[in-house]
Amino acid sequence: MELAQRLDRLGTETAFAVAQAAAAWTAQGNRVYPFHLGDINIPTAPHIIDAMNRAITDGRTGYCPGPGIPPLREALADDIGARRGTSVKPENVVVMTGGKPVITKFLQAVMNPGQEVLYPNPGFPIYESQIEYLGGTAVPYRYLPTDAGFAIDIEQIRSSITPNTVAIIYNDLQNPISAESTxxxxxxxxxLAIEHDLWVLSDEAYFETRYEGESTSITSIPGMAERTVILYTFSKKFAMTGSRLGCAVAPTEVAQVLSTLNTNDESCTTHYVQWAGIAALQGTQEPVAHMLDTLRERRDAACEIVNTISGFRVAIPQSTFYLFPDVTEAMQRKGYTEVGAFAADALHETGVSFCTREHFGRSQPGEDRRYIRLAYSGIDLTDIREGLGTLRDWVNA
Known part of the structure; x- marks a missing residue:
């Protein structure tokens, strides 16, 4: 017997592969500083946990509506609309098990096999994986380095659009490079989306994970709300990564399709977790502010040390919890030509575990710089200083 051929097109979130290597090194008795995975080592706020436990005690453990329970859809519509300066109705909100399913279901709703979808590269690897798995053609667009970080190559996007292009995936406040659009x-x-009548998936997972300034959604631009699906997740803002709670905000016709896909795929999002989501949105926001203060402190310490490592260079990001330093000169000084070998040796020599540019999409022609990604959301300040200090000593030696 044979497995389905489409499995050959299925990728994965490659940061988990790095996590396995780090775990194996730890199991051998070695110290590891985990900069590889964008998880959060800050507990979910007590009032959110209390709401979840209370919902379980109250018997909210059975099936519930596929698009989400009405009180959560209403709370999400109010919160998301207010923070983006747009009008969102509960019927536009479809609750899902985290942000990731929004990617797959968006593509199922708007893309036919053989059609093209533009996606950011480097970017979240599930974009590329799901476009190709579902039979589409994944067309990457790149970022150009600037003094402030990175900027989208708009001209490349413009030249990549064809009559067969149906959608563009847009990740403002971007993983892995922390880029924010002007x-x-x-x-x-x-x-470009309006001119070519394209659907847009606006991945806004980090919309409120920012340290300076304010975020702006592309849906606030006239003509965009009716063609855009917002990816929203509780994972980052509320430190609820394991709870698996998120939603899509979509035009009514798309929201109805997404709701039907929910019913086909998982029936509904876990009932009692949805009540925790209501508490997260409507309860005290002090834990959110405290978490941002903690992450800001980690960012500042990490940037300060990284920029003292010979051959490393990184701009200070205003959002997300990732650094994407250029390590080209450091690799050359130490005799490395492959960034994967550099990362493996860094783990074994210093205990610092991180992803590389290659974990976030296939390299594009003409790329001659080498980058790594350092996530500081899952590692305490003391370990950030100790780990990156050890990495600095190894690179500078």
Whole structure:
């Protein structure tokens, strides 16, 4: 017997492969500093846990509506709409088991086999994986380095759009590179989407994980709300990664399709977890502010040390919890040509575990710089300083 051929097109979230290597090194009795996975080592707030436990005690452990329980859809509509300056109705909200299913179901709703979807590269690897798994053609667009970080290559996007292009995936406040669009860049993406009648998936997982300034959604631009699906997740803002709770905010016709897909795939999102989501949205926001203060402190310490490592260079990001330093000169000094070998030796020599650019999509032609990703969400300040200090000593030696 044979397995389905489409499995050959299925990728994965490759950061988990790095996590396995780190775990194996730890199991051998070695110290590991975990900069590889974007998990959060800050507990979910007590009032959220209390709401979840109370819902279980109250018997909210059975099936519930596929698109989500009405009180959560209403709370999400109010919160998401207010923070983005747009009008969102409960019927536009479809609750899901985290943010990841929004990617798959968006593609199922708008893309036919053989159609093209533009996606950021480097970017969250599930974009590329799901486009190809579902029979589409994944068309990457790149970022260009700037003094402030990275900027989307708008001209590359423009030249990549064909009559067969159906959608663009847009991740403002980006994983892995922490890039944030300028107003002009956001409007350029919107203009291209409107001009070519494209659907847009706006991945806003880190919309509120920011340290300075305010976030802006592409849906606030006239003409975009009716063609855009927002990916929203509780994972990052509320430290609820394991609870698996998120939603799509979509035009009514798409929301109805997403709801039907929910019913086909998992029936519904866990009932009692949805009540925890209501508590997260409507309860005290002090834990969110405290977590941002903690992450800001970690960011500042990490950036300070990284920029003292010979051959490393990184801009200070205003959002997310990732650094994406250019390590080209450091690799050359130490005689490395492959960033994967550099990362493996760094783990074994210093205990610092991190992902590389290659974990976030296939390299594009013409790429001649080498990058790594350091996630500081799952490692305490003391270990950040100790781990990156050890890495600095090894690289600078």
């Amino acid at each position: 107003e002009a860049e956001r409007e350029a993406i919107a203009q």
